[in-house]
Amino acid sequence: MTINKILEKYPFAMSYFVENKLDVENHKEKTFQEFLDGFTHEEVEDLAMDKEELAENLEIFIDQMKEFLGIKEEVGVRSLTILPGFDKSGSPEGFNELTISTSQVISIVGPTGAGKSRLLADIEWTAQKDTPTGRSILINDELPDKKWRFSSNNKLVAQLSQNMNFVMDLTVMEFLQLHAESRLVEDVEGTIQRIIRAANSLAGEKFQLDTPVTALSGGQSRALMIADTAILSSSPIVLIDEIENAGIDRRKALNLLIDEDKIVLMATHDPTLALIADKRIIIKNGGIAKIIETTEEEKEILLKLEKMDTYIQDMRSSLRNGKTLSV
Amino acid sequence: MNLVIFSGPPSSGKTSIILKTIEAMRKRDLQVGVVKFDCLSTDDDILYEKAGIPVKKGLSGALCPDHYFASNIEEVVQWGRRRGLDLLITESAGLCNRCSPYIKSIKGVCVIDNLSGINTPKKIGPMLKAADIVVITKGDIVSQAEREVFASKVNSVNPKAMTMHINGLTGQGAFELSTLLYDEDENLESVTGMELRYPMPSALCSYCLGETRIGDDFQMGNVRKIELGDMDE
Numbered sequence: 358m359t360i361n362k363i364l365e366k367y368p369f370a371m372s373y374f375v376e377n378k379l380d381v382e383n384h385k386e387k388t389f390q391e392f393l394d395g396f397t398h399e400e401v402e403d404l405a406m407d408k409e410e411l412a413e414n415l416e417i418f419i420d421q422m423k424e425f426l427g428i429k430e431e432v433g434v435r436s437l438t439i440l441p442g443f444d445k446s447g448s449p450e451g452f453n454e455l456t457i458s459t460s461q462v463i464s465i466v467g468p469t470g471a472g473k474s475r476l477l478a479d480i481e482w483t484a485q486k487d488t489p490t491g492r493s494i495l496i497n498d499e500l501p502d503k504k505w506r507f508s509s510n511n512k513l514v515a516q517l518s519q520n521m522n523f524v525m526d527l528t529v530m531e532f533l534q535l536h537a538e539s540r541l542v543e544d545v546e547g548t549i550q551r552i553i554r555a556a557n558s559l560a561g562e563k564f565q566l567d568t569p570v571t572a573l574s575g576g577q578s579r580a581l582m583i584a585d586t587a588i589l590s591s592s593p594i595v596l597i598d599e600i601e602n603a604g605i606d607r608r609k610a611l612n613l614l615i616d617e618d619k620i621v622l623m624a625t626h627d628p629t630l631a632l633i634a635d636k637r638i639i640i641k642n643g644g645i646a647k648i649i650e651t652t653e654e655e656k657e658i659l660l661k662l663e664k665m666d667t668y669i670q671d672m673r674s675s676l677r678n679g680k681t682l683s684v
Numbered sequence: 685m686n687l688v689i690f691s692g693p694p695s696s697g698k699t700s701i702i703l704k705t706i707e708a709m710r711k712r713d714l715q716v717g718v719v720k721f722d723c724l725s726t727d728d729d730i731l732y733e734k735a736g737i738p739v740k741k742g743l744s745g746a747l748c749p750d751h752y753f754a755s756n757i758e759e760v761v762q763w764g765r766r767r768g769l770d771l772l773i774t775e776s777a778g779l780c781n782r783c784s785p786y787i788k789s790i791k792g793v794c795v796i797d798n799l800s801g802i803n804t805p806k807k808i809g810p811m812l813k814a815a816d817i818v819v820i821t822k823g824d825i826v827s828q829a830e831r832e833v834f835a836s837k838v839n840s841v842n843p844k845a846m847t848m849h850i851n852g853l854t855g856q857g858a859f860e861l862s863t864l865l866y867d868e869d870e871n872l873e874s875v876t877g878m879e880l881r882y883p884m885p886s887a888l889c890s891y892c893l894g895e896t897r898i899g900d901d902f903q904m905g906n907v908r909k910i911e912l913g914d915m916d917e
């Protein structure tokens with residue numbers, strides 16, 4: 358097949374040529390092999406090329422991308438099931454089976470060192486009694502496909518945590534374009550508009566498409582990260598390690614993830630977040646000690662907590678705007 | 685004994701990952717040792733020693749550390765065998781983007797970090813392209829989007845490798861890596877006769893041989909000139 362044909366059939370192959378520094382522009386009538394054979398011995402050494410491997414990898418790359426596109430069309434992940442293992446002392450965990458479906462939010466609570474991160478890692482690795490906890494993970498009630506462990510484009514889990522920052526030197530627009538392209542999105546423009554709208558509805562102050570991502574405020578970057586993860590990330594499960602209060606509407610943020618059919622697990626010490634969840638997992642000594650469903654009474658408490666949160670938020674913005682507070 | 689070769693750009697998290705991975709293997713009762721290859725200096729040996737891990741270091745000084753690695757790996761393997769190790773890990777600071785220490789049929793792991801910029805996968809050559817496992821670190825401080833873009837860049841230069849995200853600080857993901865490094869059916873006695881995965885550059889110039897004076901008269905061997913392109917007009 359000529360390079361032209363390859364690109365016609367698999368437009369994404371261009372990123373393979375670009376990342377491997379292969380300038381195919383004036384060689385599109387050739388097959389890839391002919392193109393590679395055009396390099397002299399010296400050029401090969403100069404560019405640190407491995408012709409055989411480049412040819413082999415192109416095929417693997419195309420297969421992987423085809424698979425990736427195929428997965429996007431499939432029904433995808435509908436549920437995640439955790440089967441019990443053992444705590445750090447070797448005693449069985451205190452639950453039989455926990456199934457979490459898309460659009461559910463589960464919170465994880467427990468003291469430092471109790472094993473919250475280990476639980477998240479078990480999910481990420483689709484544990485099959487082969488981690489220190491002995492837990493197993495099922496996807497859609499079945500043994501998970503190996504691809505969740507081994508392929509770089511099909512990661513089961515996306516993560517959001519406190520310490521995350523943007524580090525790329527790009528504007529919001531360029532940044533989202535780059536991400537959309539890497540996810541092989543068809544309607545790039547439309548997707549970007551959706552993300553911006555969602556992000557602006559989470560953050561207090563709106564931002565522009567030509568703002569560098571590194572210049573966004575804390576609240577704005579958090580909002581953009583959440584909107585981007587909800588809409589663009591291909592990972593069906595989102596693990597959240599605390600969302601701080603500053604500058605974003607946390608309830609809306611969770612709703613956005615739910616609306617995009619994500620399964621949300623959230624490690625938190627914040628009572629409001631813990632109670633927004635449908636259920637909470639109590640971790641003690643490395644094991645899941647209990648799973649508690651949020652009660653009606655707790656939902657009432659949640660309303661109060663949210664009122665307090667709003668009260669504090671209002672005070673904060675009044676102070677910021679130079680007002681004097683009164684009772 | 686098993687041998688695993690770790691390589692990766694400076695400060696990408698190699699030592700952190702190796703330490704967390706060995707810690708995750710503790711329960712398996714395996715003897716693990718490390719040899720660190722570097723150029724001018726390293727304090728990594730102190731970190732390994734503190735963790736109670738048998739360690740040696742080799743400084744290449746005037747040589748490219750990967751050339752030095754190739755000349756010494758057999759001796760290092762024999763040291764590991766004398767120490768009765770089950771698993772010997774070598775850590776090489778990938779200072780030269782042109783060379784890589786990987787050997788055919790020996791597991792090669794490249795550690796690269798999310799902060800190094802999205803053009804890094806394109807730049808670092810065989811050290812990344814020829815690895816069996818690529819570990820991506822420092823995902824805890826960048827956004828999900830950047831992690832995904834970075835991983836997809838890594839995938840396009842090395843689609844065969846298995847890519848893993850590991851946090852060098854908390855060790856999340858290190859247990860998973862530890863399950864991939866040791867195979868009890870494997871028993872390496874020597875690496876003599878084995879081949880490097882990718883040839884190192886063969887060119888030598890007079891400066892390789894100790895020349896210090898600048899000027900055309902002193903340039904011999906493989907000399908290449910920069911093209912500035914403004915003398916033709």
Ligand SMILES: Nc1nc2c(ncn2[C@@H]2O[C@H](COP(=O)(O)OP(=O)(O)OP(=O)(O)O)[C@@H](O)[C@H]2O)c(=O)[nH]1
Nearest residue numbers: 694695696697698699700777821822850851852853
């Ligand atoms: N935030 C964060 N920091 C990390 C991570 N992994 C490593 N680091 C930090 O990065 C720095 C460099 O880590 P090292 O493990 O020493 O890196 P190295 O590749 O062994 O470095 P050299 O051997 O000197 O080339 C240390 O300060 C680590 O604590 C990670 O996943 N996240």
Ligand SMILES: Nc1ncnc2c1ncn2[C@@H]1O[C@H](COP(=O)(O)OP(=O)(O)OP(=O)(O)O)[C@@H](O)[C@H]1O
Nearest residue numbers: 443444445468469470471472473474475489490643
């Ligand atoms: N069931 C278990 N059996 C054996 N070891 C376990 C088990 N659960 C957790 N561990 C180990 O206990 C240690 C602490 O667990 P982890 O890091 O998950 O705690 P954490 O709750 O995330 O703590 P922090 O709040 O500090 O983040 C880890 O080394 C982990 O591998």
Ligand SMILES: [Mg+2]
Nearest residue numbers: 473474475854
């Ligand atoms: Mg933790």
Ligand SMILES: [Mg+2]
Nearest residue numbers: 698699728775
């Ligand atoms: Mg080191």
Ligand SMILES: [Zn+2]
Nearest residue numbers: 748750780783
């Ligand atoms: Zn070199």
Ligand SMILES: [Zn+2]
Nearest residue numbers: 888889891892
């Ligand atoms: Zn030289």
